[in-house]
Amino acid sequence: xxxxxxxxxxxxxxxxxxxxxxxxxxxxxxxxxxxxxxxxxxxxxxxxxxxxxxxxxxxxxxxxxxxxxxxxxxxxxxxxxxxxxxxxxxxxxxxxxxxxxxxxxxxxxxxxxxxxxxxxxxxxxxxxxxxxxxxxxxxxxxxxxxxxxxxxxxxxxxxxxxxxxxxxxxxxxxxxxxxxxxxxxxxxxxxxxxxxxxxxxxxxxxxxxxxxxxxxxxxxxxxxxxxxxxxxxxxxxxxxxxxxxxxxxxxxxxxxxxxxxxxxxxxxxxxxxxxxxxxxxxxxxxxxxxxxxxxxxxxxxxxxxxxxxxxxxxxxxxxxxxxxxxxxxxxxxxxxxxxxxxxxxxxxxxxxxxxxxxxxxxxxxxxxxxxxxxxxxxxxxxxxxxxxxxxxxxxxxxxxxxxxxxxxxxxxxxxxxxxxxxxxxxxxxxxxxxxxxxxxxxxxxxxxxxxxxxx
Amino acid sequence: xxxxxxxxxxxxxxxxxxxxxxxxxxxxxxxxxxxxxxxxxxxxxxxxxxxxxxxxxxxxxxxxxxxxxxxxxxxxxxxxxxxxxxxxxxxxxxxxxxxxxxxxxxxxxxxxxxxxxxxxxxxxxxxxxxxxxxxxxxxxxxxxxxxxxxxxxxxxxxxxxxxxxxxxxxxxxxxxxxxxxxxxxxxxxxxxxxxxxxxxxxxxxxxxxxxxxxxxxxxxxxxxxxxxx
Numbered sequence: 020x021x022x023x024x025x026x027x028x029x030x031x032x033x034x035x036x037x038x039x040x041x042x043x044x045x046x047x048x049x050x051x052x053x054x055x056x057x058x059x060x061x062x063x064x065x066x067x068x069x070x071x072x073x074x075x076x077x078x079x080x081x082x083x084x085x086x087x088x089x090x091x092x093x094x095x096x097x098x099x100x101x102x103x104x105x106x107x108x109x110x111x112x113x114x115x116x117x118x119x120x121x122x123x124x125x126x127x128x129x130x131x132x133x134x135x136x137x138x139x140x141x142x143x144x145x146x147x148x149x150x151x152x153x154x155x156x157x158x159x160x161x162x163x164x165x166x167x168x169x170x171x172x173x174x175x176x177x178x179x180x181x182x183x184x185x186x187x188x189x190x191x192x193x194x195x196x197x198x199x200x201x202x203x204x205x206x207x208x209x210x211x212x213x214x215x216x217x218x219x220x221x222x223x224x225x226x227x228x229x230x231x232x233x234x235x236x237x238x239x240x241x242x243x244x245x246x247x248x249x250x251x252x253x254x255x256x257x258x259x260x261x262x263x264x265x266x267x268x269x270x271x272x273x274x275x276x277x278x279x280x281x282x283x284x285x286x287x288x289x290x291x292x293x294x295x296x297x298x299x300x301x302x303x304x305x306x307x308x309x310x311x312x313x314x315x316x317x318x319x320x321x322x323x324x325x326x327x328x329x330x331x332x333x334x335x336x337x338x339x340x341x342x343x344x345x346x347x348x349x350x351x352x353x354x355x356x357x358x359x360x361x362x363x364x365x366x367x368x369x370x371x372x373x374x375x376x377x378x379x380x381x382x383x384x385x386x387x388x389x390x391x392x393x394x395x396x397x398x399x400x401x402x403x404x405x406x407x408x409x410x411x412x413x414x415x416x417x418x419x420x421x422x423x424x425x426x427x428x429x430x431x432x433x434x435x436x437x438x439x440x441x442x443x444x445x446x447x448x449x450x451x452x453x454x455x456x457x458x459x460x461x462x463x464x465x466x467x468x469x470x471x472x473x474x
Numbered sequence: 475x476x477x478x479x480x481x482x483x484x485x486x487x488x489x490x491x492x493x494x495x496x497x498x499x500x501x502x503x504x505x506x507x508x509x510x511x512x513x514x515x516x517x518x519x520x521x522x523x524x525x526x527x528x529x530x531x532x533x534x535x536x537x538x539x540x541x542x543x544x545x546x547x548x549x550x551x552x553x554x555x556x557x558x559x560x561x562x563x564x565x566x567x568x569x570x571x572x573x574x575x576x577x578x579x580x581x582x583x584x585x586x587x588x589x590x591x592x593x594x595x596x597x598x599x600x601x602x603x604x605x606x607x608x609x610x611x612x613x614x615x616x617x618x619x620x621x622x623x624x625x626x627x628x629x630x631x632x633x634x635x636x637x638x639x640x641x642x643x644x645x646x647x648x649x650x651x652x653x654x655x656x657x658x659x660x661x662x663x664x665x666x667x668x669x670x671x672x673x674x675x676x677x678x679x680x681x682x683x684x685x686x687x688x689x690x691x692x693x694x695x696x697x698x699x700x701x702x703x
Binding site (some may be wrong): 082085086087089090093094198222240243244246248254255262274323403406410411412413414443451452460461464465467468 | 498500501503505506507509515538540541542545546547553556606607609617620636637639640641649
């Protein structure tokens with residue numbers, strides 16, 4: 020077993036010219052001011068591009084292999100002809116809709132007839148559900164009778180509008196949770212898929228929702244830490260990424276170079292990147308501090324790229340603070356990107372030498388999953404779902420402070436072989452546990468287990 | 475043109491008494507009630523958790539982390555090491571080899587014994603709490619028919635190359651719980667249906683803790699190819 024005090028990495032292979040060049044580059048240029056480069060305005064469309072068509076099952080064969088794809092078909096085969104309904108609160112925007120856009124066609128292709136419906140409601144309803152959402156994350160909230168009435172009124176209207184004749188019904192998140200009253204007298208199986216962290220919910224809101232949740236046949240959570248004590252079975256589905264999405268698909272080298280040229284990123288020198296909204300909880304200022312500490316020893320550029328500054332007043336403040344902290348250092352490249360920059364983000368991640376996620380608080384941390392999938396050596400804070408993905412010194416490096424982050428940047432930039440090993444393991448970890456196809460398999464497994472409980 | 479039959483190819487195409495049927499297993503994780511933040515809580519949870527939890531955090535975690543070839547053996551050891559900061563307990567738990575157990579009850583008993591001994595030798599360690607609790611999960615399994623069969627050694631080697639790593643884990647590692655034998659499906663078939671005693675034994679000597687599961691697959695194939703040649 021390894022000593023845990025310090026990475027017991029294989030030393031850089033001096034016989035490898037690439038490794039040698041990388042180490043030399045990182046070490047000899049430390050502290051030398053880089054020549055100023057031209058900063059161009061990134062060429063990104065001002066409106067979202069049309070979504071590409073959803074991939075087919077066969078498209079995943081080159082990624083997960085024929086045997087795994089065959090197994091998915093075998094697991095699904097007893098469910099042929101079963102009907103499933105997915106219900107959530109939004110058709111566009113947000114991780115749940117993004118995931119359903121990919122999952123529903125895959126289940127359909129497995130001959131599980133899957134429909135997807137979205138609940139409707141007025142502003143009053145969505146104001147209440149937004150407040151519930153924040154309260155379930157632990158925020159302050161006073162649950163009034165009026166809020167209860169608004170929630171129940173719109174639930175009832177949706178219930179009357181929708182039919183539930185399917186064999187399996189999956190309700191996503193708290194907004195449509197009350198639809199469970201339509202289960203009465205039916206033999207169908209109902210699942211509540213909770214995508215949010217319920218570890219410290221507002222007591223009143225949880226007391227209101229809890230009796231509804233207990234009527235489901237099963238609940239699904241993204242982490243054991245997010246779950247509540249419930250009388251029903253609770254399955255664990257890790258969030259996932261789609262390896263064929265614009266954010267994660269393979270890219271031409273030429274395109275990656277073009278994006279870096281547009282953004283003024285010099286690919287002949289090491290690049291350390293954090294992709295995140297400009298949000299205090301993502302600690303961009305901490306990343307800049309770590310950059311300044313590490314830069315005394317190794318030469319590299321820091322890229323901070325993300326959105327959140329244009330639609331969030333606090334995001335704009337955080338962005339400004341990050342720009343001030345970076346000062347006129349040409350090696351700190353701060354990019355505010357619109358939400359439809361998936362391809363550009365993909366290119367930046369692929370161009371990076373190391374990817375950092377120094378969050379102070381995190382959900383599951385899908386940007387970490389994306390980094391691991393691209394086989395990038397990843398340094399990330401041990402918060403939220405990150406330790407599930409970053410197994411310290413196996414699939415990446417976990418840190419607990421700015422100083423730890425700075426040290427690990429120095430270490431990985433001077434030990435590229437160790438970084439490459441972390442990257443290889445990280446990609447395998449994602450392939451085994453956090454891909455869309457694994458997610459489809461989990462749903463199929465749960466449907467089979469619930470269906471067999473009828474027998 | 476007809477290929478000349480050499481003694482080795484003839485041997486490798488000898489029909490087995492019964493074909494080997496490659497299967498695989500799909501698992502689904504469930505969150506259990508038990509959780510532990512200290513050695514005492516770990517001990518209590520180990521005693522009360524369902525057997526499916528013992529399976530998940532020992533046998534099954536090896537499959538989930540099949541790409542790691544050093545320093546990862548089971549979830550209990552990893553947690554004791556990284557969260558509880560008890561390196562000694564981590565080492566003792568990590569030294570357990572799941573292949574020495576043909577029942578989950580026996581494995582649970584051994585885990586409890588290791589934790590109890592450590593706790594009595596290190597009473598101060600019992601006061602330590604982990605920042606991140608150990609959450610007990612369990613695994614529900616569905617066995618899958620892959621529709622791949624092998625009637626002779628060559629077909630068997632070809633099958634080993636084609637099947638998923640889940641299938642390798644199912645036959646090579648999980649099998650002993652099913653069979654209640656300190657062996658695996660491959661070795662049993664090689665001995666019983668092809669009479670390959672040496673290869674049967676050699677397969678059981680492969681160290682699963684110092685190889686990735688892909689590496690284990692390669693070693694199995696290498697041993698069988700050596701038999702062909």
